Amino acid sequence: MIKPAQIQWSNGSPVSTQFDDVYFSKLSGIEETRYVFLEHSHLPERWKTLSNNCFTIAETGFGTGLNLLCAWKSWLSNSRLEQTLHFVSVEKFPLSKDALQQALRQWPELESLSQGLIDVYPPLVPGWHPVTLPKLSENSGNVVLHLFFGDINHWLNQIQGTVDAWFLDGFAPSKNPEMWSEHLFHSMARLSNRLTSVATFTAAGLVNRGLQAAGFTTKKAKGFGKKREMLTAQYTQNQGPCPLNWLRDKPWNALPTYTKPSQTQPHVVIIGAGIAGCASAYSMAKRGWRVSLLDQHENIASGASGNAQGVLYAKLSSDMNIQSEFYLAGYLYSLQLLKQTMPEKTNWNNCGVLQLAFSEKELKRQQQFYQRFELDDVLQWVDASHASKLANTELNYGGLHFKQGAWVHPKAWCEALTAHKNIHFFPNHKVQAITRNKKQWQVCVEEGSSEIQCDAVIVCSAFDANKITELSFLPTQPIAGQVSQASHSPSTLSMVLCGDSYVTPNHNNALNFGATYRLKSDTTNETEEDHQFNLEKLNDNFPSVSSSINGPLAGRVSVRCSTPDYTPIVGAICDEAAFKAQFCDLKKSKKWRFYESAPYLSGLYVNIGHGSRGLSSAPLSADMLAAQINNEVLPMCKRHVDMLNPNRFLVSQTIKGQ
Incomplete structure (x- = not known):
């Protein structure tokens, strides 16, 4: 389980007794972070010309959060309102909240950001903690911290998403050799694209060689202060591209990539206005989508959420x-x-x-x-x-x-979640069917109402969900x-x-x-x-x-x-007939090797099956689903995403020949 960092204080600054190393220099910590990580990753320039609404930094070694705070401060001046910075970090030995607060007192110029971090700093519980940081400027983008408490090797195996910039921090290779491993460098390649940058304070040979072996082109630069050299790198795939995601994983667990329409504001229809539907509406609306929230009842939360x-x-x-x-x-x-x-x-x-x-x-x-x-x-x-x-x-x-x-x-919570300018509630809309043409979905409601066209559909209508033909394979059951x-x-x-x-x-x-x-x-x-x-x-x-x-x-x-396994059903939906035909050899062996991606129905998703624990499970599931649709780093461990995947039932049915 998670054990807090063992530290002692030297002139008000924390020193790790586990690694016999300082967290930062009291005299130049901020300047070093800005020089090594922000300047050599060219972040302010990249953010000013960012073409999409999402940018992801991944960091090895959260420590006191100083790198996050410096990146956050720069983001405030170089981002736009609709953009989001995802800061993904790992810490095996996290500081307690009290120790974090004491450490960050060293930086009065970061006081408002430090307090914002302290206010939402998660409890010392193992695993993934997605936290939205406070909005400190009305005209800048959002910042989401994804903090993983645990071993870096477990963290690397559980990240799903693409990283735009790597901050290789943490204690020096001589002090913490386990972190600077081949697994780290090859995992970085798996999560990178051709524009992904790397910056690190160290120029150690094992780091340079490890990055090069994983497909990064490295370059040495002048180090900060008394340090002679540091390293920067860019992912160039010079060792060949990484295998496609469905070749590295079971194809039914490899998530589809959704391509947003080119119009300014994409449109999603969400069916069902309980806690799952309202949380899904909130998660999509805050990402800039126009949301039509449909329910067969007169009011929000008229079913199990009422x-x-x-x-x-x-x-x-x-x-x-x-x-x-x-x-x-x-x-x-x-x-x-x-x-x-x-x-x-x-x-x-x-x-x-x-x-x-x-x-x-x-x-x-x-x-x-x-x-x-x-x-x-x-x-x-x-x-x-x-x-x-x-x-x-x-x-x-x-x-x-x-x-x-x-x-x-x-x-009341459902009403608070849906009080967003991008969300429009449509009562008394009982959905009869959904169909898709080449570009959009059509949601057909009861006679007398017009057909609604949209780019994506999220079905959150609980045990009624499998009345929709495309979801008929889902084995849900009602419990009054x-x-x-x-x-x-x-x-x-x-x-x-x-x-x-x-x-x-x-x-x-x-x-x-x-x-x-x-x-x-x-x-x-x-x-x-x-x-x-x-x-x-x-x-x-x-x-x-x-x-x-x-x-x-x-x-x-x-x-x-x-649900039969008492686990929610959350994720993208496959074409049932095509899935069972494509993976029919599962009947011969559960370990049969396949070389094609799963046949997903583009833009169709589900968030149901939360039973009596929806207050705990539905909001996080909704945010994971919204991140998946928007091609962001996911706010939960891969093993949890796999556990929720609707395809688990198609696999079981295919094996049994159903």
Whole structure:
């Protein structure tokens, strides 16, 4: 797991005791960064003439974030409003937030940027952390930090996207030889294009030779200050081009490249206005797309996203498996997005979530998990006495305390996400079919409405999605569930409680708890039987809360969208018949080698299957999908993108001959 950097302070500057090296020179750190990385990558000039809306820097060794801050400051003066700088960096031993704050005090001229970074600096949790930095200038472009906490070799294997400039930083090759490896240089080639630049403070022979062997043309330049030389490079493929992405990977996991239309503002139709659809609309709108958001109901968030309160936390497995990694990353992303889109906590509150252990088996599992994975920045294990104090109610069990866990009014969040000038909501639009001509998609709605033409379609209509012919292979199923609500409950509960049911603190003078599961049901009728079930669960799990309830209960039934593997379905859609014909040899062997790309339907995507955890999974999935459509570096690990890929079902069906 992630271990914080071991540092000591020398005249206010951090020194790594692990690598016996300084993070920066107190006298000339900013000047060195500007000279080595900004000037020798020619970034200000490249940004002023940037022809598209995206530029990506990848850095080895985040350290104190000084390179990011200097690049960010230059970007403010050399970018346009519609452009985005993606700064991708890795750090195996990250500084704590307190240490970062102390280190950056050395640079008063960067104070506003330093504070902006500190405000959104992620908790020390392994994996990928996409963070949108604050907007410090109304006329400049955005900056997104993609910070990976972990080993550089794991990071390189998980990046998807193209890098425009490499900052080879980190501790010197003599101090940290493991980083400066052949794997690094060849991964750089895989992620580069013919204009990609490299800059590094070192001119060590192994770095020079490694870059050349990977296809970069290198050049030595005068070093900064007392350093005699430094290196610059450009990717020229002088060792031959990298294999096509579907030859390096399984072709159904290799993502398609979407070509935007030439018009000024491309148009996307998003079908479904729940949390997945609204988050997708937000992610596309902020990238400059014109968004038509369609829903068959009168209002936004009329389906499963329409409950009065939803719970935001990460329900983790007994091990930190791929699903747990994904949901933990999604939980942290959603928290950050909530703070940015709803700064006033009228309709949400990160009051904390307690996941209580109601059995000896669950207690043992939680304690072992907590001790093994050391996620102290995110959660802590508490006994029953401590849990009772935190929740302001008597509890009989201890459990995992998610310090920033939250309740959210999903409809209010959906409305905040769609309050963007590029988003237009179309109620009472039930989609019957979608068709495609050579250039555009046509979305056909119920009789009496006109056909809508667009460049891309994102289907977010939950279990209704597979009623669209092109998505009929997706094996989703509905699960109806009823939430109960007690009005005017005098409960003093101060945080969310979860067990095999949940209850949230009072909101609008009502206490919400539940919920039931009606497997394979899409009926939305409220029943007294389900109210009784919810009451019994509440009394079993949280009797001190249950005792505060008097009078009749109100309720709401909504329908979740579930998948066979309990994992969302997010990504580009293939032509089903063409896929099964092209990869029919999978029936002979799952390891059969193929040499053609998957037959994607250009411009068709899906974001569904989030079940009861959509608040944690849908927003990050939406941003990944928008990044994929816009050919940006993706904001999550490749293994998570592969896990969500709709093609997993086509592969399974092809193997089985279905």
